[in-house]
Amino acid sequence: MIDMRNIRKVYSTGKVEVEALRRIDLLIKGKEFVSVMGPSGSGKSTLMNLIGCLDTPTSGEYFLEGQKVESLSPNELAEIRNKKVGFVFQNFNLLPYATSFENVEVPLIFAGVPTRKRRERAMELLGRVGLGDRADHKPAELSGGEMQRVAIARALVNQPRLILADEPTGNLDTGSGAEIIDLFEELGRQGHTIIVITHDTEISRRTQRIIKLRDGLIIDGQ
Helix, strand or coil: CCCEEEEEEEEEEEEEEEEEEEEEEEEEECCCCEECCCCCCCCCHHHHHHHCCCCCCEEEEECCCCCEEHHHHHHHHHHHHHHHHEEEEEECCCCCCCCCCHHHHHHHCCCCCCHHHHHHHHHHHHCCCCHHHHHCCCCHCHHHHHHHHHHHHHHHCCCEEEEEECCCCCCCCCHHHHHHHHHHHHHCCCCCCCEEEEHHHHHHHHCCCEEEEEEEEEEEEE
């Protein structure tokens, strides 16, 4: 699924260069449930951005399902982000004035899915995360755990094989966070590859592998 070879990412700010990732070699197989841990500034978010094709490496090679990412055009990268990767964020990133249904429907609109199929698929996913009866509710009418479930439904709606979650329980209480991880475990059993960035050791213990970063290097779990 994910094959990174000697990946390096450098950000330039004027005359200053910051090496966010250096000499990263990483192999993640399909259907793995992996957590990525490390202190602030260790390179976790940079790594997720590269894996999710939100950014490209300065040097090295990255293969996603056999495709060499660096050789893809901006349009091809956008298609990968829309169809092959589902993103889940700490702050949910829901449209505040849209209903749960409308939030889940958005990726299908960008994918050009016809209206009837969009409705069927969005309702199916809301039901799958236990929110079939909350389709007409806006984010302000939902709990934190429910908002994250809507975000997960949105991430799944285009049937991606890869799910990237950045601190998905960071804004949730303990009980709601545990329910979200339960859902990720179930998705893993259904065949999804899941990568979770987290500071929570309780969450990382429930994943199959823990990858630890420090100063832009993988120090454990490679």
